[in-house]
Every structure is written in C-alpha cells, then in structure tokens.
Amino acid sequence: MKKVNCDVLVIGGGPAGGVCAVTAKMNYPEKEILVVREFEVQLVPCAIPYIFGATLGCSEKNVASCGMAEEMGISTLLGKIEDINVEKKIAYSNENEITFDKLVFATGSQPFVHTSLQDSLGLEGVFTVPKNKMLIDKAKAYIDNVDNIVVVGTGFIGIEMAMEFAESGKNVTVIGGSKHILKGPFDPEVAIQAEEIILKHGITFIGNDRVTAVIDKNGDNIVNGVQLKSGKVVDTQVVVLATGYKPNSTLAQKVGMKIEHYGGINVNEYMRTENPDIFAVGDCSARRSFISNAPSKVMLASTSAAEGRIAGSSLYGFKYIKGFNGTIAIFSTMVGDMAFASAGITESEAVAANGDIVVGTFTSTNRHPSTIPGAQKQFVKLIAMRHSGQIIGGQVIGGNEAGEMINIIGVMIEANLNIYQVMSMQVATQPMLTAAPTNYPIIMAATMIAHKIDNHFFLFFLFLSQMKSITRVPKMPLSED
Amino acid sequence: MKKVNCDVLVIGGGPAGGVCAVTAKMNYPEKEILVVREFEVQLVPCAIPYIFGATLGCSEKNVASCGMAEEMGISTLLGKIEDINVEKKIAYSNENEITFDKLVFATGSQPFVHTSLQDSLGLEGVFTVPKNKMLIDKAKAYIDNVDNIVVVGTGFIGIEMAMEFAESGKNVTVIGGSKHILKGPFDPEVAIQAEEIILKHGITFIGNDRVTAVIDKNGDNIVNGVQLKSGKVVDTQVVVLATGYKPNSTLAQKVGMKIEHYGGINVNEYMRTENPDIFAVGDCSARRSFISNAPSKVMLASTSAAEGRIAGSSLYGFKYIKGFNGTIAIFSTMVGDMAFASAGITESEAVAANGDIVVGTFTSTNRHPSTIPGAQKQFVKLIAMRHSGQIIGGQVIGGNEAGEMINIIGVMIEANLNIYQVMSMQVATQPMLTAAPTNYPIIMAATMIAHKIDNHFFLFFLFLSQMKSITRVPKMPLSED
Numbered sequence: 001m002k003k004v005n006c007d008v009l010v011i012g013g014g015p016a017g018g019v020c021a022v023t024a025k026m027n028y029p030e031k032e033i034l035v036v037r038e039f040e041v042q043l044v045p046c047a048i049p050y051i052f053g054a055t056l057g058c059s060e061k062n063v064a065s066c067g068m069a070e071e072m073g074i075s076t077l078l079g080k081i082e083d084i085n086v087e088k089k090i091a092y093s094n095e096n097e098i099t100f101d102k103l104v105f106a107t108g109s110q111p112f113v114h115t116s117l118q119d120s121l122g123l124e125g126v127f128t129v130p131k132n133k134m135l136i137d138k139a140k141a142y143i144d145n146v147d148n149i150v151v152v153g154t155g156f157i158g159i160e161m162a163m164e165f166a167e168s169g170k171n172v173t174v175i176g177g178s179k180h181i182l183k184g185p186f187d188p189e190v191a192i193q194a195e196e197i198i199l200k201h202g203i204t205f206i207g208n209d210r211v212t213a214v215i216d217k218n219g220d221n222i223v224n225g226v227q228l229k230s231g232k233v234v235d236t237q238v239v240v241l242a243t244g245y246k247p248n249s250t251l252a253q254k255v256g257m258k259i260e261h262y263g264g265i266n267v268n269e270y271m272r273t274e275n276p277d278i279f280a281v282g283d284c285s286a287r288r289s290f291i292s293n294a295p296s297k298v299m300l301a302s303t304s305a306a307e308g309r310i311a312g313s314s315l316y317g318f319k320y321i322k323g324f325n326g327t328i329a330i331f332s333t334m335v336g337d338m339a340f341a342s343a344g345i346t347e348s349e350a351v352a353a354n355g356d357i358v359v360g361t362f363t364s365t366n367r368h369p370s371t372i373p374g375a376q377k378q379f380v381k382l383i384a385m386r387h388s389g390q391i392i393g394g395q396v397i398g399g400n401e402a403g404e405m406i407n408i409i410g411v412m413i414e415a416n417l418n419i420y421q422v423m424s425m426q427v428a429t430q431p432m433l434t435a436a437p438t439n440y441p442i443i444m445a446a447t448m449i450a451h452k453i454d455n456h457f458f459l460f461f462l463f464l465s466q467m468k469s470i471t472r473v474p475k476m477p478l479s480e481d
Numbered sequence: 482m483k484k485v486n487c488d489v490l491v492i493g494g495g496p497a498g499g500v501c502a503v504t505a506k507m508n509y510p511e512k513e514i515l516v517v518r519e520f521e522v523q524l525v526p527c528a529i530p531y532i533f534g535a536t537l538g539c540s541e542k543n544v545a546s547c548g549m550a551e552e553m554g555i556s557t558l559l560g561k562i563e564d565i566n567v568e569k570k571i572a573y574s575n576e577n578e579i580t581f582d583k584l585v586f587a588t589g590s591q592p593f594v595h596t597s598l599q600d601s602l603g604l605e606g607v608f609t610v611p612k613n614k615m616l617i618d619k620a621k622a623y624i625d626n627v628d629n630i631v632v633v634g635t636g637f638i639g640i641e642m643a644m645e646f647a648e649s650g651k652n653v654t655v656i657g658g659s660k661h662i663l664k665g666p667f668d669p670e671v672a673i674q675a676e677e678i679i680l681k682h683g684i685t686f687i688g689n690d691r692v693t694a695v696i697d698k699n700g701d702n703i704v705n706g707v708q709l710k711s712g713k714v715v716d717t718q719v720v721v722l723a724t725g726y727k728p729n730s731t732l733a734q735k736v737g738m739k740i741e742h743y744g745g746i747n748v749n750e751y752m753r754t755e756n757p758d759i760f761a762v763g764d765c766s767a768r769r770s771f772i773s774n775a776p777s778k779v780m781l782a783s784t785s786a787a788e789g790r791i792a793g794s795s796l797y798g799f800k801y802i803k804g805f806n807g808t809i810a811i812f813s814t815m816v817g818d819m820a821f822a823s824a825g826i827t828e829s830e831a832v833a834a835n836g837d838i839v840v841g842t843f844t845s846t847n848r849h850p851s852t853i854p855g856a857q858k859q860f861v862k863l864i865a866m867r868h869s870g871q872i873i874g875g876q877v878i879g880g881n882e883a884g885e886m887i888n889i890i891g892v893m894i895e896a897n898l899n900i901y902q903v904m905s906m907q908v909a910t911q912p913m914l915t916a917a918p919t920n921y922p923i924i925m926a927a928t929m930i931a932h933k934i935d936n937h938f939f940l941f942f943l944f945l946s947q948m949k950s951i952t953r954v955p956k957m958p959l960s961e962d
Binding site: 015021023026027033038046047050056061062063064112225255288300301302303304305306309310313320321322327328330332333334339341343344368369371372373399400402403404406407408410411412414415417420421423424425427428429430431432433434436437438440443447450451454 | 496500504507508525531537542544545575584612781782783784785786787790791794801802804808809811812813814815820822824849850852853854860869880881882883884885886887888889891892893895896898901902904905906907908909910911912913914915917918919921924928931932935
C-alpha cells in the first residue's frame with residue numbers, strides 16, 4: 001500500500017471532476033490537488049454517438065485532453081477508490097492509501113437499464129452506451145458488421161446514434177415510450193420536426209411502445225429481436241439500450257453519504273454534502289429543476305462543468321455567490337442539417353404543472369435577406385410567466401447557429417429577464433450570420449407574448465371599433481404565432 | 482393637393498420606420514398608421530455589399546419585404562415629405578397634405594464624404610454606398626466592367642465590399658486612416674486577424690494614410706487614381722467611398738427640430754424629441770454610448786429596430802420601460818470563412834477613457850472534440866470593470882456561430898451581469914455545435930478575469946510558497962490568456 005497525501009481529492013476525471021480540479025487549483029494554488037480516475041483515456045461523453053458513424057469514425061478521435069491539469073500542477077492517479085474512511089479522511093484504492101483534507105465525488109453516471117431488460121445485457125449484440133473506451137470500441141467493432149439495429153430510447157443519445165447508424169447505411173428502428181422523440185426537452189410541435197428528419201433518413205420510429213423482452217430465438221446467446229408491449233416483434237442483430245443514465249453513487253452510499261432522489265448524492269447549492277469537507281459534482285449529485293425545484297434527471301456535461309466550477313471555488317469557504325439554483329436543462333443537438341435546442345421548461349411541462357404561462361413563437365430565416373446562399377428556417381419558441389413576463393423556457397430550431405442562440409435564451413433565464421426587457425434588446429444582426437434585425441426571432445417571440453398578454457385590451461378595441469361601425473377591422477398583427 | 486389623414490405618420494420605411502409602424506399598430510390597433518417612403522423598393526441595408534459579388538449578385542435579391550405591414554392594416558404612401566407645419570400637425574409632399582397626431586422621423590442616413598473629396602463625386606467611377614437601389618444598380622453595372630478598385634474606408638461596409646470584389650477576381654486596394662482595419666469595434670490583436678484574411682485574399686491594405694484627392698489625369702471626368710497624404714499615388718478605375726454615414730436630418734432641421742451631435746435629431750430614452758408628439762428613430766437620431774454616454778456614430782439596423790420598437794410602444798404614453806440607454810454597439814461580420822463580432826466597448830476605448838478594467842481572453846475550437854469535421858478556432862475576449870466585475874464589452878472570432886455568441890455577450894451587458902455570475906452559468910454544449918463544456922470560451926474568459934482580479938493574492942501565495950522553500954511553484958493556470 002503506497003501512501004499519498006493531498007489537500008483536495010477529486011474522485012473522477014470527467015467534465016465535473018476535471019473542471020473542479022482546475023478551478024480549485026486556480027483558487028487555491030498552494031493546495032495539492034489530486035484527481036483519481038479509472039481510465040487512462042477519457043472519452044468526450046457527448047461525442048460518443050459520433051464514434052459510431054462517419055462523423056468521428058473511431059474512439060481515438062474522441063479523447064478528452066487533460067493537458068491543462070498537468071500543466072497547472074494538478075496530480076493524477078489511475079485507479080479506483082474502493083473505500084473511504086470519512087472520519088480519518090483516508091481513501092483506499094487497490095494500491096494506494098490517500099489522505100485528504102477535502103473530498104469531491106465526481107464519479108459520474110452509468111447507463112440505466114430497466115430491471116426487466118437487465119438480463120438481456122448478457123446476450124451477444126446487446127449494448128448500452130457507457131463512457132468507457134474499451135466497451136465502446138467493442139460495441140463499435142460488433143455493430144460495424146451488422147445491418148439491422150434497434151435503438152431503444154428517444155433521448156439525445158438514442159437519436160444521435162440512430163442518425164449515425166442510418167447515415168452509415170444501416171436499417172435502424174428506434175423505439176420509445178412516448179408519442180414523439182426527444183420528449184423531455186421539446187414540445188410536440190418541435191419534436192415532430194426532428195422526427196420528420198429521422199424518418200426522411202429512413203429510420204423507422206415506433207412510439208408509445210416499450211421493449212418488454214429481448215429475444216434470443218435460437219438459444220445461442222445471440223440477440224435476434226425485441227418483443228414490444230404492443231405485441232409487435234422487431235427482428236434485429238443489435239439492440240442499443242440508450243435508456244438514460246443513473247448516478248454512479250455506489251461508493252458514496254457505501255461510505256455513508258446521504259443519497260437523494262434517483263440515487264444522486266445530496267448536495268446544497270455550493271455542491272457541498274452534509275459533511276462540510278465533502279462535495280459532490282456532476283452526474284453523481286442529486287439535481288433539481290431551476291423552476292419547480294422538483295428532482296431532475298437531466299445529465300449534461302455543461303451543467304457538470306458549472307457544478308465543478310462552483311465546488312472548485314467553494315472548497316475552503318464560499319468565494320463567489322452561486323448564480324443559479326438547479327439545472328436549467330439547456331440542450332442542443334443536430335438532427336440531419338437542422339439544430340434543435342431547448343432551455344428551461346417546455347410548454348407541456350409548464351401546463352402539466354398548472355403554470356400560468358404565455359407562449360410566443362416566431363419563424364424566420366437564419367440569414368437575411370432569405371436569398372443569402374444556405375439560408376435555413378429559424379424557429380424560436382419562448383415560454384414566459386403571464387404576470388411578470390419572466391422567461392422560463394425556450395426552444396430553437398435552425399442552422400448550427402441555434403446551438404448558441406439557445407445560450408442567449410439560457411442567459412435570459414439565468415438573469416431573470418422578462419419579455420419586456422427582451423423586446424427592446426439590442427442584437428447584432430448580419431446578412432451572412434443571423435436573421436434580419438426587424439425579425440430577429442427571439443425578440444419577435446417575446447413581442448408575441450407581450451401581445452398575447454395585452455390581448456384582452458385588443459379584443460376590447462375590436463369590440464369598440466365594431467360598435468363605431470368602422471369598416472376596416474385591424475387584422476391580428478404578424479403572420480407568425 | 483390630395484388630403485390624407487392619419488394618427489401616426491412615420492417618415493421613412495427602413496428598419497427603424499418599419500418596425501416602429503408595426504409596433505405602433507400592435508400597441509394601438511385602433512390608430513391609423515401611415516408610412517411615407519421615397520422608394521418603391523427598399524434594400525436590406527447591411528446586405529448591400531453582397532450585391533457586388535457572387536453572394537447575392539444583384540439588388541433584386543436584396544429587397545426588404547413589407548408584406549407584414551400591409552397585412553396588419555398599415556398604410557403606405559410613396560413620396561417625399563418636403564415640409565411640415567409642426568404646430569398645425571400637417572406634413573407636405575409634392576402631391577399630398579397629410580394631417581397627423583403623432584410624427585416619427587425615421588429618415589435614416591446617407592453616405593458621409595469628407596469635404597475635401599465631395600467634388601470628386603462628380604467624376605465617373607467614383608461611388609458611395611447609398612441605400613438606394615437605382616444608385617447601387619448603376620454602381621454595380623459600372624464596377625462589373627473594371628478590374629482595379631480602390632475602397633476608401635475600413636469599416637464593415639468597406640471590408641465586406643472589398644472581399645466581394647476580391648472574390649470576383651478584381652484587384653482591390655483598401656485605404657484607411659488607422660493602423661488596422663475595423664478599428665472601431667475591434668482591438669488591434671483581433672483586427673489583425675481579419676486583416677490577415679483580407680491580405681490572403683489578395684487585397685492590398687494601406688493603413689495610417691488618407692486620400693487627399695481623387696485624380697482625373699486626363700481631364701476627361703473619369704477617375705484614374707487617388708493621391709494619398711503620404712505622397713503615394715494608387716492607380717485605379719473605380720473609387721468606392723465607404724467612409725461612413727451621417728444622419729439624414731435635413732427635413733427635421735428645416736422644421737425646427739433640435740439637432741444634436743453629428744447632425745442627429747435630439748431624443749430622450751423613449752426616442753421622443755423635445756416636442757411630445759414628435760419622435761425620431763434609427764440613424765437620423767442622435768445616439769450615445771451605453772457606457773460613457775458620449776455621442777456615438779454607431780449606425781446599425783439592429784439598434785434602429787430596437788429604437789423603432791421603443792418609439793412604437795411609447796407614442797401615446799410609456800408602456801414598457803426601456804431596457805437600455807444608449808447603443809451597446811453590437812456588430813458582426815464575416816471575413817472569409819471567419820466571423821468577427823463585437824459588443825460594447827473595446828479595451829482600447831476603455832483604456833483611452835482611463836477605465837479601471839480587466840480583460841480576459843480564451844481560445845478554443847467551435848466544436849468538440851476538435852476532430853469534429855469543420856471545427857474552427859473560436860476566440861473570446863471580455864472586458865469587465867475591475868471592481869464590480871461587470872461586463873462592458875466583448876469580441877468574438879469563430880465560425881458562423883460567432884454571430885449569435887456576440888448576442889450572448891450583448892445580453893450579459895444589457896442585463897448588467899458580472900463575470901462571477903457568468904463563471905457558474907449553464908450553457909448548452911454539443912459536439913457538432915459548440916466548444917467543449919469544460920472550455921466554453923465565454924465562461925473561460927470570465928474566469929480569466931476573475932483570476933486576474935485575484936492576482937495579487939496569487940502573487941502573495943507564490944511569495945509565501947517560495948519562502949517556505951516549497952519546490953514546485955504552481956504554474957500560472959491555463960495556457961490561454
């Protein structure tokens with residue numbers, strides 16, 4: 001047993017752990033920071049689907065760089081922490097006994113598989129999507145040699161993988177429990193547009209259904225189909241279970257940390273656990289939604305990085321006030337040549353929670369005039385509180401600029417902006433880069449909301465003008481809404 | 482003389498006038514809104530450079546749509562207002578006598594030409610860049626048949642036109658008074674990168690110089706060169722004077738409106754003039770900078786649209802509180818395949834005004850991992866107040882997503898965010914669309930600033946650690962800054 005000393009021990013080298021370590025070193029340059037991680041090579045989590053198609057083509061092109069940490073004087077140890085003596089502040093791996101002052105769990109997440117399907121993981125041809133290079137390489141080698149694939153799950157990872165498979169010429173069937181794909185982040189009218197693109201790419205989508213069993217007809221331990229709740233059977237050579245992730249909190253639980261909803265480690269807004277010297281960041285922590293404060297399953301590397309920054313500057317007391325509580329669930333993806341992005345809560349979610357909200361939408365083009373080569377449709381939907389006009393959610397469809405447009409809406413949500421502030425907002429517009437200044441869709445969607453909030457006044461005027469027998473009744477402004 | 486009545490008379494149908502009319506109709510649907518404009522066809526102002534190259538290729542592809550106004554019941558009259566009786570509230574064109582209740586000047590701007598060069602406008606081959614289809618068509622027809630062009634002026638319009646000419650295979654010389662191009666919106670280290678691209682496209686750039694005379698060697702009224710202050714002479718067949726614009730405030734001045742700095746019409750923050758029934762919006766109004774409150778020459782359609790929205794909802798009393806005073810000067814452009822964008826004030830401007838500021842920069846790639854096909858460099862610079870950390874400016878270089886990234890920084894400026902809030906900001910990141918979550922450059926630039934503000938503590942620790950003979954001194958974190 002080798003003895004190692006450090007001030008701050010970070011368990012896990014993913015986005016949360018990496019950013020936490022770097023931030024800690026910046027804030028406490030005199031402290032010894034040690035990151036313990038299991039794998040020599042760390043994959044970029046959200047680019048894993050692109051390993052399976054032509055976009056990246058291999059896992060070697062999807063390696064996260066750790067150069068910065070080393071350059072800053074952060075130490076790294078390969079290994080797995082098996083146990084921790086919380087009182088004595090000692091962590092144990094197979095080979096090392098590590099003393100620490102502050103401890104950060106950044107143990108990430110692992111694929112979630114429904115109990116009824118867990119047995120199927122033993123079959124040849126059944127894969128999950130773990131953040132593990134060796135397992136991903138194994139899956140890719142197998143899948144490269146088959147033609148028919150079933151993807152279970154219609155979240156971002158499932159859809160991105162399905163598209164990579166389809167673009168590689170494979171027959172792909174996507175199976176989901178909801179009527180439409182990408183249900184969490186998008187309202188139906190938005191999700192449908194992504195669905196149309198995957199159908200055009202030849203993907204078969206079976207919604208409102210569920211895989212009840214994975215079939216091994218020949219008893220040779222090789223998958224050849226899936227049985228659905230509806231009675232349907234889909235023949236296949238490969239089943240990819242992209243059914244979400246769950247916090248990797250086994251170690252934390254073992255050493256007595258308080259575990260919260262969905263198996264996440266309990267933390268306060270500074271990512272501190274009930275033990276003032278122990279923190280948890282990233283997917284292994286228990287998250288809540290920024291609006292409802294309800295438990296949230298959202299797992300995003302960008303949220304993890306934000307949490308890593310917060311913990312990294314709060315280890316020895318609090319230094320910066322945390323900007324925002326809860327995850328605002330800010331996502332983006334490409335489906336074909338369209339980007340789909342979402343922030344905050346959807347209209348469906350808000351309505352289900354009986355929120356008193358108003359929605360505004362606007363469709364424009366992402367270049368102006370629309371004759372600019374390569375101009376694409378750009379659609380923005382905003383969700384605001386009826387009374388304050390505060391923006392609580394947004395969805396964007398567009399060209400690849402939509403990936404940053406959602407971050408504009410994200411900042412608006414974080415900064416508690418209301419639609420009235422957005423209506424007079426100054427934006428940069430340029431023919432080759434954005435929508436027209438007169439029709440900038442985020443501003444126009446806000447304007448639509450203001451107009452709807454005013455609507456009873458408008459109807460009153462309509463009534464008045466008809467009383468006065470004024471012949472031309474003003475039409476409802478603007479074609480889009 | 483035909484008599485016309487309306488409630489709101491808007492003079493000018495550009496972005497400011499158009500948005501003002503639409504907003505007024507939305508807010509006051511019972512009012513009769515009349516827009517008087519000079520031209521049947523209105524060009525999209527900022528896309529005019531693209532008429533001159535392959536991007537658009539003709540002015541017919543650069544026509545602003547006015548369909549929405551008509552659909553909403555807004556009236557339009559072609560004509561030029563020659564005089565106004567402000568007291569009686571009557572405006573006069575050649576053919577019409579228009580009574581109004583509220584008046585909005587949206588008369589725009591016209592090319593600014595230095596007094597010493599105004600005579601040269603009579604020469605064949607000398608052109609300005611007016612927002613007038615007939616004149617633009619004439620210039621294009623002439624320029625299409627020449628090989629050698631001098632562009633005077635290194636602002637956006639000058640550089641965009643020079644690039645269109647160069648990409649059409651013409652020999653282009655750009656002449657400017659500053660050491661670097663795009664001096665207003667960009668600090669030298671950013672501007673130099675745009676400069677390198679125009680040089681790679683074969684454009685000759687002469688900086689720190691000035692055209693003192695346009696040469697007509699043969700006395701045949703056709704330009705054939707320019708004389709520079711330095712003594713240099715540049716032979717050319719065409720001179721394009723892209724030396725800025727000035728407010729079109731002749732009519733306003735004639736009818737007794739108060740004219741402010743640079744010839745702009747005096748307005749308050751609701752775009753109201755000293756006469757409570759008269760407003761001015763867009764380039765014809767006198768603008769100020771959001772930080773310094775100093776007179777500003779910035780003319781942008783997006784600012785004009787914001788002003789149009791403010792006036793359009795403040796005609797009959799104020800309805801929404803104006804979000805922001807002064808122009809934040811938020812720009813973007815493409816130079817080759819790189820986008821350059823700027824918001825707020827530059828470091829150079831801030832230093833010149835003796836601002837107590839701190840600057841942070843970060844370079845990343847616009848996709849992650851950087852092996853994603855088409856990944857480009859992405860650079861962000863932020864300028865913040867040392868004491869509050871408030872963000873007052875930013876510059877971005879990147880792929881076309883930079884056009885929306887600058888709007889993220891714009892919202893941060895408008896919402897008075899400080900770098901500490903930005904450091905824990907949640908952003909959407911996706912391999913095909915953005916930088917990595919761990920290295921998102923706006924957040925990293927904010928972090929760099931926080932670190933610099935902390936720097937004296939850091940130096941103190943460095944000192945302490947050396948005193949204690951601790952051998953490994955932590956290096957300055959992160960390679961980028």
